Amino acid sequence: MANYIEPKVLKGFRDILPQAEMARRGLTEKIEGTFRSFGFVPIDTPALEYADILLGKGGGETEKQIYRFKDNGERDVALRFDLTVPFARFVALHREELTFPFKRYHIGKVWRGENTQRGRYREFTQCDFDIIGSDSPACDFEILLLIRSALQNLGLDITIHVNHRGLFNRFLSHIGQSDKSADVLRAVDKLGKTGEDETLKSLTELTGEGNARKIFEYISAGGNFTETLARITELSGGPSEETERLLLIRQFMIEAANNNSDPFILAPSITRGLDYYTGVVFETFLNELPGIGSICSGGRYDNLAGLYSKSNDSISGVGSSIGLDRLIAALESLGKPPAAAGCAAAIACINPEHSGSYQALAQRLRQEGIPCEVFTDFCGEKQLVKQFIHAEKKGMRYVLIPGGNLSGGMITLRDLPARQNIELSVEDAIGILLDNK
């Protein structure tokens, strides 16, 4: 076989087959519907950008994972590895064209040459949403509410852990450890992964045993939102700008509570390891599957576009990101895979020369909003069983079998699961299909 090329995909990449792709699109549409209902608008940016823009101050892990190369014009380019950096560049470039506060979402693919051993993909979809150009606590709250709505609209039972990184820093300053802030944040961020003993050990090495115990007291779980807030207010040296903001956000949560569902807890151990968060931070867990980690995280940052901006006006904002692939994997292991709304009916082929009238019949159904496939193979009465099997494989419920004289208006409706044929008018068939949509 001189001309044969083995069909395969790159390690860490994958094809999405129709059932899965329909489910993905259904899920994305629902999430997008919630974003739009809050007045968030979509943008898009290129998959490929100048490498120096994507890497920014860069270096480290990112540099190792990025797909970077020289294009045909010898430009140093790379595939985007997240949607945050392109958004920062986007805002700097289009500042004059945007209206602030600007509420945008962006659903798109990103690429990272990550280790694929832990079931990670090298191409995956991110779903980011941010409000930028406002420092209002109402915006912090809106992002939290949007997370709640988007995930509850998918029928998920969630808990959203909220914290304020600035308050944590105030506490560190209060105990004289503010110079170690970044390292302490990183150590605390690993609590969930490495366990209490390991974290306490790291903290002791960093700050000494007494301080490590104080930090542990600060980040310990338990108590409702108000109690925890009172405790960390005291531990951080009394009421402050940060505790006032948390109080206000808590008040908003209560006022906008929906059917008494209150998925919010104050979790002082949530710090988000990344450097750029400065205010409120949050993580979201599935109550039925907390072990998979946060499916939606984010926080408030000070100066999104600073690196790409000559202006001294910083643009602060608050935003979050849903890990779509992790969410879908979670829904599957919960036995709640997103539904794929396929086509429920087909028109059988009795005589291929009548394909024109079969399509005319299909169009009547489509005009009523009934998706409808026209079969073109295994034609003839004697091969109807093959057409039924084909329809069942596609997950359809009905096959319409046109009579010899379609203009007479009578057809046979095959109910596949019931293994029943009913002779009826086209209008009545449409009625049944609409009732069973």
Add this chain to the structure above:
Amino acid sequence: MANYIEPKVLKGFRDILPQAEMARRGLTEKIEGTFRSFGFVPIDTPALEYADILLGKGGGETEKQIYRFKDNGERDVALRFDLTVPFARFVALHREELTFPFKRYHIGKVWRGENTQRGRYREFTQCDFDIIGSDSPACDFEILLLIRSALQNLGLDITIHVNHRGLFNRFLSHIGQSDKSADVLRAVDKLGKTGEDETLKSLTELTGEGNARKIFEYISAGGNFTETLARITELSGGPSEETERLLLIRQFMIEAANNNSDPFILAPSITRGLDYYTGVVFETFLNELPGIGSICSGGRYDNLAGLYSKSNDSISGVGSSIGLDRLIAALESLGKPPAAAGCAAAIACINPEHSGSYQALAQRLRQEGIPCEVFTDFCGEKQLVKQFIHAEKKGMRYVLIPGGNLSGGMITLRDLPARQNIELSVEDAIGILLDNK
């Protein structure tokens, strides 16, 4: 500014701003809705593949335009430059998992390092749809009908030019020129671009003056479908498999005619320059803007997955592709840009401390299906004008101004274009917003 990086995008790439992105999504959704109504299902494939798979027998223009590089594992990889080659690879790889005939669509980005001078982009969106695993003329017809439906559902006035490449080859054989088939097809394909004189000159060089005149007679325009079919049937040596197929497809067109609209013409000069078409071929033009060329082209091919398949069973099919970017550009120059369905109402901020109850009000609207943005800045009665301007910039019609006591149930509805305030109950406001959706 030691840390400043100039924000810019690569030549041939672009950001999509919210209004444009909403319009793109609206357009794509409509097209996708038509696909789904025909029982076509979506798939997805990786952006990045092994270069040898994408290039196939390859070479030539493609090789020069492709984004190809070595990844971190020293694999020779490339960004996909169309959706056809990945589909062929997909079918070969998943043959056992698919049910044939398989009707799929795929909307995705592709990348080509093309010359950007003629307004071409290096990143653009393709929208492919195919039926594979059936040789039925009913499938040829279904693809034609799907083109008609998808574009007419967008409100476009179109003409679809149909031809049969096999019949053209039969004609060439009839006049003893079949050995020059590929070159003649290419010369004829350029007719629209280079004009009649140039084409006749090329054909004369290829086949001699007498044959060139015969070819010109064959490809000449004019006459209705039936007349033209009779003419080319005779010129190709009488009735054949190919003319029978065209006759049948024409019969289907008449039987499935919708409100007497008949956008189909038989155009013997349409050959589609590419090598892989073997049967019916077609191109689609906008009647109001024919000059921009075909916005949706395709045809029937013999063996889609042959290069990636060890099996001798070839998978034939028929498919087409809509050039989304060209279509959007066309709609814009026709003054019919796709509509961007934004958010029509905002809730004004009077007192930022009431943001919780503003969100609660917004949720009542969202539950009624009314998208609604909550404003968080320029708070207070005195700054309402700023909030009105902000809403107008966003293309909104209404601003809801909550009273001091929201639980009383009365609010003020600002009709921005009318510059009117109406005091009314929340229920009445919802009624007005629903009526004006």
